[in-house]
Amino acid sequence: MYLTKRSPALVFLLATALGCGLLGDPGGEPQGNRNLPGSGVGRFVKQDFYCDAEFVQPFVPGLEDPVDESWMTGEPCMVLQDGVIRVWVERRKRSNPGQAWVSSIHTGVLRVGRGTECRDVDARLDGPLREISFGADPGPQAGAPTVLRSEGLYRMWFTQGDGEAIRYAYAREADCTPADCSTWTLHPEPALVPNQDWERGTVGSPSVVYTAVHHLPGELVRPGTPVYLMYYDGDVYQDRAIGHAWSLDGMTWIKADPQGNEAEASTPAPAARGVQPVLRADQTNWEFWYPDPSYGSRYVGTVGQPHVIVHRTPLRTILLMYYTGNLAGKLERPVKPPPPQGRDASIGIAYSEDGVIWEKAPSYSERDVIALEINPIMAEKLAIVIDLDKPEESVNVFSTFFIINEAAPAVLELVPNQFFIMLWEQTDHVNLNVAPGLAVPPAEESGYPGSSGIGFAYAGNIPF
Amino acid sequence: MRTNVRHGSCGFLVVGPLLLVALVISSPGPLPANPLDNYGFGSKWVAMGGAVTAIVDDVGAMYYNPAGLVRAESVQVSIGYFFADPTLKINGYEIGEDAVSGINAGFVTPPMNFGTIKIGSREIGPIKMGGGGGLHIPDKRVARTLAIPYDQPTFVLYGARNQRMVLMTPFSFQIFPWLQVGAMVSMHMRTSGGPEFVIRENRPENRGLWSEGSISTTQRPSFFASAGVEAQPMKNLHLGFCYRGKNEVVYKIPMKVHIEPLHISPELPFPLLGESLIDMNTVVYSFFAPEQFSFGAGYDFGKRCTLTLDLTLERWSAFRQPAPEGATLFSGGIAVLVPQNPNYPLPPPDFHDIVTPAVGVEVRPFLYPHWELVFRGGYRYKPSPAPEATGWNNFLANDTHIFSGGLGLNLVQVEDTLKVIRGPVRLDVHVQYFWLTEGRALKENPVADAYGDMVFGGSVINAGATLTLEF
Numbered sequence: 031m032y033l034t035k036r037s038p039a040l041v042f043l044l045a046t047a048l049g050c051g052l053l054g055d056p057g058g059e060p061q062g063n064r065n066l067p068g069s070g071v072g073r074f075v076k077q078d079f080y081c082d083a084e085f086v087q088p089f090v091p092g093l094e095d096p097v098d099e100s101w102m103t104g105e106p107c108m109v110l111q112d113g114v115i116r117v118w119v120e121r122r123k124r125s126n127p128g129q130a131w132v133s134s135i136h137t138g139v140l141r142v143g144r145g146t147e148c149r150d151v152d153a154r155l156d157g158p159l160r161e162i163s164f165g166a167d168p169g170p171q172a173g174a175p176t177v178l179r180s181e182g183l184y185r186m187w188f189t190q191g192d193g194e195a196i197r198y199a200y201a202r203e204a205d206c207t208p209a210d211c212s213t214w215t216l217h218p219e220p221a222l223v224p225n226q227d228w229e230r231g232t233v234g235s236p237s238v239v240y241t242a243v244h245h246l247p248g249e250l251v252r253p254g255t256p257v258y259l260m261y262y263d264g265d266v267y268q269d270r271a272i273g274h275a276w277s278l279d280g281m282t283w284i285k286a287d288p289q290g291n292e293a294e295a296s297t298p299a300p301a302a303r304g305v306q307p308v309l310r311a312d313q314t315n316w317e318f319w320y321p322d323p324s325y326g327s328r329y330v331g332t333v334g335q336p337h338v339i340v341h342r343t344p345l346r347t348i349l350l351m352y353y354t355g356n357l358a359g360k361l362e363r364p365v366k367p368p369p370p371q372g373r374d375a376s377i378g379i380a381y382s383e384d385g386v387i388w389e390k391a392p393s394y395s396e397r398d399v400i401a402l403e404i405n406p407i408m409a410e411k412l413a414i415v416i417d418l419d420k421p422e423e424s425v426n427v428f429s430t431f432f433i434i435n436e437a438a439p440a441v442l443e444l445v446p447n448q449f450f451i452m453l454w455e456q457t458d459h460v461n462l463n464v465a466p467g468l469a470v471p472p473a474e475e476s477g478y479p480g481s482s483g484i485g486f487a488y489a490g491n492i493p494f
Numbered sequence: 495m496r497t498n499v500r501h502g503s504c505g506f507l508v509v510g511p512l513l514l515v516a517l518v519i520s521s522p523g524p525l526p527a528n529p530l531d532n533y534g535f536g537s538k539w540v541a542m543g544g545a546v547t548a549i550v551d552d553v554g555a556m557y558y559n560p561a562g563l564v565r566a567e568s569v570q571v572s573i574g575y576f577f578a579d580p581t582l583k584i585n586g587y588e589i590g591e592d593a594v595s596g597i598n599a600g601f602v603t604p605p606m607n608f609g610t611i612k613i614g615s616r617e618i619g620p621i622k623m624g625g626g627g628g629l630h631i632p633d634k635r636v637a638r639t640l641a642i643p644y645d646q647p648t649f650v651l652y653g654a655r656n657q658r659m660v661l662m663t664p665f666s667f668q669i670f671p672w673l674q675v676g677a678m679v680s681m682h683m684r685t686s687g688g689p690e691f692v693i694r695e696n697r698p699e700n701r702g703l704w705s706e707g708s709i710s711t712t713q714r715p716s717f718f719a720s721a722g723v724e725a726q727p728m729k730n731l732h733l734g735f736c737y738r739g740k741n742e743v744v745y746k747i748p749m750k751v752h753i754e755p756l757h758i759s760p761e762l763p764f765p766l767l768g769e770s771l772i773d774m775n776t777v778v779y780s781f782f783a784p785e786q787f788s789f790g791a792g793y794d795f796g797k798r799c800t801l802t803l804d805l806t807l808e809r810w811s812a813f814r815q816p817a818p819e820g821a822t823l824f825s826g827g828i829a830v831l832v833p834q835n836p837n838y839p840l841p842p843p844d845f846h847d848i849v850t851p852a853v854g855v856e857v858r859p860f861l862y863p864h865w866e867l868v869f870r871g872g873y874r875y876k877p878s879p880a881p882e883a884t885g886w887n888n889f890l891a892n893d894t895h896i897f898s899g900g901l902g903l904n905l906v907q908v909e910d911t912l913k914v915i916r917g918p919v920r921l922d923v924h925v926q927y928f929w930l931t932e933g934r935a936l937k938e939n940p941v942a943d944a945y946g947d948m949v950f951g952g953s954v955i956n957a958g959a960t961l962t963l964e965f
Contacts, residue, residue, distance in 0.1 A: 059634065062582070062653050063646065064590030069937075069946025343947035344585050345936050381941045391941040404942060447585050447946070489944075 067447045068490035070341055070350045071379055071391060072407045074452050076487045081148035085460065090453070092138070092155025093119065094483030095363070100125075102363055104455040105174040105235065105335070106440040106484050108140065109184075114208040115140040115442065117453065118186075119159070119484065120173030127362065130192045133173035136161050137211055142444075142451060144494050153451070153486040164199055164216035172197070173234075174335075174438075179203075180240040180258075185280050186214060187221060193232030193266045195220035198281055222262065222275055222283050222295040226305050229264035229273065235335045235438070236262045238280070243340065243347050245286070245384040246276065258283075259385045261336040261351065264307060267359045270332035271307035272351075274386060288387050308386055309333050309353065313393040316406045317355035319373045332358055333378075335438045341381075342446060349382045352439040352452075355406060361435050361455055364462045364481045368433070375435040376409035377454060408436045408454065408487070433459045436485070449490040456485040529630060530557050530660060531783055532652065533578050535598050537922035537960040540576075541900025542854030543872020545804035547790025548724060548734030552962065553600035556628040556662040559722035559736040559790070560676030563602055563666035564624035568916065569965040570602040575633075576958030582649050582930070584890070584950045591653055598960070600628025605668065622668040624676075630660040644817030644840050645943050647888040650880060652928065652954055658781065664720075677721040686746035687711030693753045697760070716743075732792035732802075740812055741783035747776045753828065768827030776820040784847075784879075785809040797861065802854040810845040810879035841886050845879045868902035870924075883935035886943060890950045892930035900924035920962040928954035 080087035093103055100123045107118040117140045122133035136159040145152040164172070174189040184206040186199045198217040205213045224233045242256045251257055258277040263270055275283040275295045283295035285305045293302040311317035311331025318331040335354040340347060357375035380390040391404035438455040462481040534540035536554030547559050553572040555562035577595040581588060603625050610619030642648060666676030691707040694700050722736035751772040755765035786809070792802040819840050852874035860867035873896065880891035901923050908917035935948040 060590040060592040061642075062589050062591040062648065063642070065584070065587035066589065066647060067585045067587070067945050067948055069940055069944055071941050071944050071946075073944065343940065344949040345934060345947040348940060350941065379941050381939070389939060389941075391939070448587070 065448065065491050068450060069343075069447075070339075070441070070443065070450055070489075071404055072450075072489045074408055074450075074487040074489045075150070076485060077145065077149040077151055077153065079149065079486075083461075087461070088456065088485035088487060089483035090140075090153050090155065090486045092159070093117075093453075095481075097481065100363070102361070102455075102482055103484055104361065105438045106453040106455070107176050107337075108440050108442045108451075108453060109177050109179065110442060110444070111179065111206075111211075112208055115142060116177075116208070116211060117155070118175040118177055120175065121159075121161075122171075122173055122360070131171060131173070131360065133171045134161050135172050135175045135186075135188060139208060144492070150492055151451075151486075151488045160210070160212045162212045162214055164214050166216045166218075174236065176237045176337075178238060178240055180256075180280070184211065185238070187236040187238050187260065187280075189234035189236070190220070193224065193234045193263075195224075196222040196233055196236045196260075196262060217281055219281075220296050221277075221281060222260070222285075223298055224264065225295075225298055225300050225303065226264065226273070226285065226293065227303050228271065228307055230268060232264065232266040233273075234263045234266050236260055237336045237338045237351075239338050239340055239349065240280075241340045241347075241349070241385075243349055243383065243385060244276065245386040251278070259338070259349075261308070261338050263334040263336075266334065269311075269330070270334040270358055271311070272309040272333055272336045272353060273305070274308040276385070286386060309336070309351070309380060309388050309390075311355065313355070313378070313390060313405055315393055315403075316376050316378070316409065319356050332356055337439050337441060339441055339443060341443060344447070346383070349385055350441075351380045351382070351388060352407075352441050353378055353380070354437040354439070357435070357437050361437055361457045361482075364433075364457050364459045366462060368459055368463070373435075374409075374433050375437040376406035377436050377439045378405040379407050408439070408452070410434050433457075434461075445490070445493050449493050450488065452485075452487045452489070454485050454487075455483075457482050529594055529596070529632070531786075532954075533576055533594065533926070533956050533958075534924075535628070535630070536572065537574055537576075537900055537924040537958055538870065538902060538920075540926060540956075540958070541870035541872060541898050541902075541922070541924040542802060542856060543804075543852045543874045543896065543898050545790065545802040545852035545854035545872055545874070546792075547722070547736050547788045547804050548732035549790075549792040549800065549802055550724075550734075553602055553626065553628055555602075555666070555676070556600060556626065556664050556678065559724060559734050559788070560664035560666055560678045560720060561674040561722040561724040561734070561736075563626055563664055563676055564605045564622050564668045564674050565724070566602040566604065566624060566626075568604050570626075570962055571965070572601070572960055572962040573597065573599040574922075574958055574960030576924075576956055578926075578954055578956035580649075580652050580928075580952065580954040582652065582950070582952035584647055584948050586949075588952075589647075589649075591649065594632070595634070596630055596632040598628070598630050600626060600662070602626040605666075618669060620668070620671070624666045624668075626664060628662040628664075632659070642817065644815065645886055645888055645945070647883075647890055647945055647948060647950070649950070649952075650813075650889045650891045651876070651878075651894070652930070652952075672726040674724045675722070676724075677719065680718050680720075686714075686748075688747045688749045690750045691752065693751060695754065695756050697757065700754075730794040732790075732794075734788075734790040734792075736786075736788040736790075738783075738786040738788075740785040740809065741781060742779055742814070743781040745776075745778040745780065747778070749774045749776075753826075755827070765827075767831070770824070770826035770828035772828065773823040773825070774820060776818050778818045779814040779816050782813055782816065784812060798858050800856045804852040804854075806850045806852070807847060808850060808879065809847050811847050813843050813845040813879070815840045815843055843887060843889055844881050845889075846881070848877045848879045850874060850876045864905070864907055866902075866904040866906065866918075868904065870898075870900045870902065872898040874898075878933065882933075883948070884938050888935070888943070888945060888948075890933060890935070890948070892933045892951055894931070895929045896926060897929070898924060898926040916965050918964060920964075921959065922962070923959045924957065926954075926956040928956070930954075 076088040078086045105120045109116045120133045122131045124131045138159040139156040141156045142153045177186045184201040190197045198221040199214040201214045238260045258280045260275045264273045275285045277283045285293045285295050287306040291305045293300040293305045311333045337352045341350045380388045382388045393403045393405040435457045440453045458481045535557040539546045539554040550558040550562040551565040579593045580591045582591045605622035605624035608621040610617045664678035668674050687710045689709045693705050718739045720738045724734045753770040756767040758766045788806040790804040854872040857869045876894045878891035880889045903921045904918045906918040930951045932951040940946045
């Protein structure tokens, strides 16, 4: 081969072609995973507010329960009010498990922003909690509040007593500002009482939405007209399930079920007693507690403490229900040593397009579902299962020593289809039994609360 | 341009292909696939919508139809650059997809003339053989594979997750003056193998022994073919056909962890956990490009205008789940503690075959002795091969309209000025605009995944230029 004048040109061109492609900026390049949409399912990431402890401590400062007090904070609810997040909680206590709870409702402002230290998002109570007053005494126990703003009023529904009834109160907009929302007017009559067979004498933990997504016929309500939909616990302390009622004014309610049965909600002895729940426990790997000796011989799963939000996707508007699985009654404060019996509560999700027919997210219970499990969306799922009698894929832990309960969720969709925040009640036996010794410095010095309080998590793309 | 086979050129024609064969064996370059399927090869042809199966006759023939290579009449060297910037959105938010850019380069050798062959009373020929080489190199990285969670929404056609170098080594024959055939064989390197660990407890009887691991991998070649035909049955009429084989790389990644008996407590004379084995196997299908059958036609309206038409069948039904799929087996002591999770198979993508029509036009209004100015335009329609994402798969694919245009400036008779280059010198530029029409994903169960209902779409703008020299 002879070298010609064109050879250097060819070599130069080939070398240029080969040399390029080795330049570049390794790492940090876009991967097509920014601003992905969120359906409200999660993954919810617990935020760690006490960075010096070994395990994640999601308890919101100001909403945790100090170890030396007997009060518990729970049943949170959030409302976005003029750009401010107002939080509502119950504060409760009881001396012994057999006694009735004593509870009251408190409110405060939650500040949520970019995180520091060991967390991505920071959430703190801005100022103290204030106990609300109703003007008339609703009794020694008022708890599990749900609040919304509609038709010019702030409206609240809450549990009276230990499940005696669900009551209604309202506040004028002038009396409920971001600075103060503690003065309410109590409606004299209960909104809803336990009068159906399945409720077995207790109701509670209401969640109310005001929406045009409902099942009411066009002859009754013009299509597109919003109504009030309520979801509540029945049979709170045993085979808990979730019932439904609707109202045109928020005060007079009608219980309803998917089969079309209806009954007046506030009448102690209504004509119909066969209205059924809209959600029952049937996901056996997390809504049931297997150490219960009656497993297999009677119905022992529970679902309750519903929290419903209206969720607008780009293609439709649906209702999302966050709820507690595997909890009878309310969470108790963890004690040392742990009791021989205990349930491991977790949080799941379901959706509805009409408010009365609900479908849960899939879980491992459904063997023919070719998908990753979704439910429960907030739980600890330990890989190790020593109790061989427990069904496979059960998320329930094998020992009460390791129970971490998540219950009573409240969710706010801060940026539509992008960013969700969640508050819930958490009790943590691991924190009580193991974590104090792993904190640096030890828990008594570092100040983190240990075992009980309101937890905070987020899901989606952080907007700040 | 006359064919001029010189002694020096003959030597180059012998040694050159040998060097290229060596490069093919050593390089991981796959067949022209994803980046070239989307953004083409050579600005002249991209500007005509890629509807050039019947008429391509330069470096671009390596991708569009290798049969056209033998029609080149001199040494051609071509180098070009393109930059494609996607703006892809889900629910109104841009997802931050990476741009695709790189260099396309190649060369064509003038054909070797073997003269005519007599078969019976019939003469066949003159038979000519041509060849060359081409490559595409991303300018940010030589290769990239991103394995993402199976349910993460992804734009299957225009996501830039998988990028790699492409090396092309074609050859082409002229059977009759009006009939050319060509083919190309390219090679992938398939990789399999992975680590194996042995975990040992720190105990007196293990003194001198350690926990250890090793990695063993094997690379094997996979060959993929492309072939084509060009014909000119009548004056001014061109017909063409090109076949491109399916492109796919399979990564098989096994991992074994042997755990020797564990006592946990030093005082225990017997192990709490017996000898165990964790056996994991992961398979990933990557760099998929469908099998393609392209039929093309072109017509010259005198010297000033050429109109082309292509129809391409793309076999997307062979697309396999690209997310890593794994199976984990526990045996021995650890199997007592850890439940054997069922390994549910990932849902199949259920893609379908599509037909993409394309049209192209070249108009040559300015043809002068020293320079020529050419205008080009094209359109291609690419329907979505994916089903609506109503379930657990979130493959997002839109019906896409692709508009293209470009200019060509040819400097002819440059030998007096540029002694080395015989001419012409050709500079082609192109612009492509991809309009992804809005797609919808209405989920059967909107809480069965983390993303819910979606509307998605966007656009891609691709621009580039190619310089071609003839010697």
